[in-house]
Amino acid sequence: xxxxxxxxxxxxxxxxxxxxxxxxxxxxxxxxxxxxxxxxxxxxxxxxxxxxxxxxxxxxxxxxxxxxxxxxxxxxxxxxxxxxxxxxxxxxxxxxxxxxxxxxxxxxxxxxxxxxxxxxxxxxxxxxxxxxxxxxxxxxxxxxxxxxxxxxxxxxxxxxxxxxxxxxxxxxxxxxxxxxxxxxxxxxxxxxxxxxxxxxxxxxxxxxxxxxxxxxxxxxxxxxxxxxxxxxxxxxxx
Numbered sequence: 001x002x003x004x005x006x007x008x009x010x011x012x013x014x015x016x017x018x019x020x021x022x023x024x025x026x027x028x029x030x031x032x033x034x035x036x037x038x039x040x041x042x043x044x045x046x047x048x049x050x051x052x053x054x055x056x057x058x059x060x061x062x063x064x065x066x067x068x069x070x071x072x073x074x075x076x077x078x079x080x081x082x083x084x085x086x087x088x089x090x091x092x093x094x095x096x097x098x099x100x101x102x103x104x105x106x107x108x109x110x111x112x113x114x115x116x117x118x119x120x121x122x123x124x125x126x127x128x129x130x131x132x133x134x135x136x137x138x139x140x141x142x143x144x145x146x147x148x149x150x151x152x153x154x155x156x157x158x159x160x161x162x163x164x165x166x167x168x169x170x171x172x173x174x175x176x177x178x179x180x181x182x183x184x185x186x187x188x189x190x191x192x193x194x195x196x197x198x199x200x201x202x203x204x205x206x207x208x209x210x211x212x213x214x215x216x217x218x219x220x221x222x223x224x225x226x227x228x229x230x231x232x233x234x235x236x237x238x
Contacts, residue, residue: 001186004175006033010190016197025175029193032200034171036192037181041070041168043214046221047228048180051167054160055149060109062100062154064161065120068168069147075115076162077151084162087115087151099152112151112159120148188217 001009004024010033011020019029041049050073055064057077078084090098095116100107149163169179181189191214198206 001182002176002178003033003172003182006172006182006186006189009186010193013190014194032193032196033189035196036189036194037169037171037179039196040181040188040192040214040218044218044222045166045225046218047225048169048184049166050164053163053165053167055163057112057151057155057159057161059156059158060154062112062152063118063148063150064163065146065148066163067146068170069163070166070168072117072147072149072163073165074163075149076164077112077159078162079157079159081157082111082159085113087112090114090116090152092116092118092150095150095152100150107154109156110153112153112155114152115149118148118150120146185217185221188214191217 007020007024007026007029010029011017011024016029019027019032021027051068053066053069055066057064075087075089076084077087095114099114149161151161169181172179172182181192191210195207195210195214198210
């Protein structure tokens with residue numbers, strides 16, 4: 001179900017004509033759909049909670065940025081000459097102290113072995129793209145919605161950084177857009193959208209009623225994930 005079809009369904013079920021125009025375009029509903037989807041993403045872990053992000057790290061670069069990430073779990077790297085290897089996580093302070101005492105332009109290139117999740121937010125935020133170059137010389141601050149991974153050395157060749165973790169479901173923007181929740185579980189997305197509306201209306205009873213239905217549906221999705229994890233496991237290790 002794409003975004004426009006979801007609006008039609010929402011209007012039919014809820015009767016909230018104030019949030020959808022006559023041509024089924026948005027009139028305030030979109031923010032509740034977006035936040036409803038993100039609420040479902042955070043509520044429980046499902047088969048679609050994990051995702052992989054591939055990002056190019058060019059020769060001489062030491063960081064990559066990417067959107068929609070809730071939590072970075074693993075970072076791998078791959079290139080033609082070395083193959084594929086996993087990077088070891090370090091605290092940002094340890095990475096800076098142990099490896100990144102000089103600016104990237106003054107460092108020798110090499111093969112990255114360590115990484116750290118990195119801050120991509122400056123205070124105050126500026127209208128134009130800010131840059132860590134003036135502060136640390138490592139990571140461009142493109143948007144506070146982005147996460148970043150900083151590696152311990154500017155790479156000596158083009159490599160692909162593979163980030164595995166928990167990611168938000170991409171938002172629907174255009175009428176023809178669809179995502180996991182709208183395609184696989186449109187009624188669950190509807191319930192979560194209605195819950196967000198009740199939150200804004202400060203209706204505690206309404207929030208609780210929708211939450212009861214949502215929790216039951218999400219529990220079943222979580223059980224599907226457990227079934228997948230334990231499939232073909234004949235005995236416990238240890």
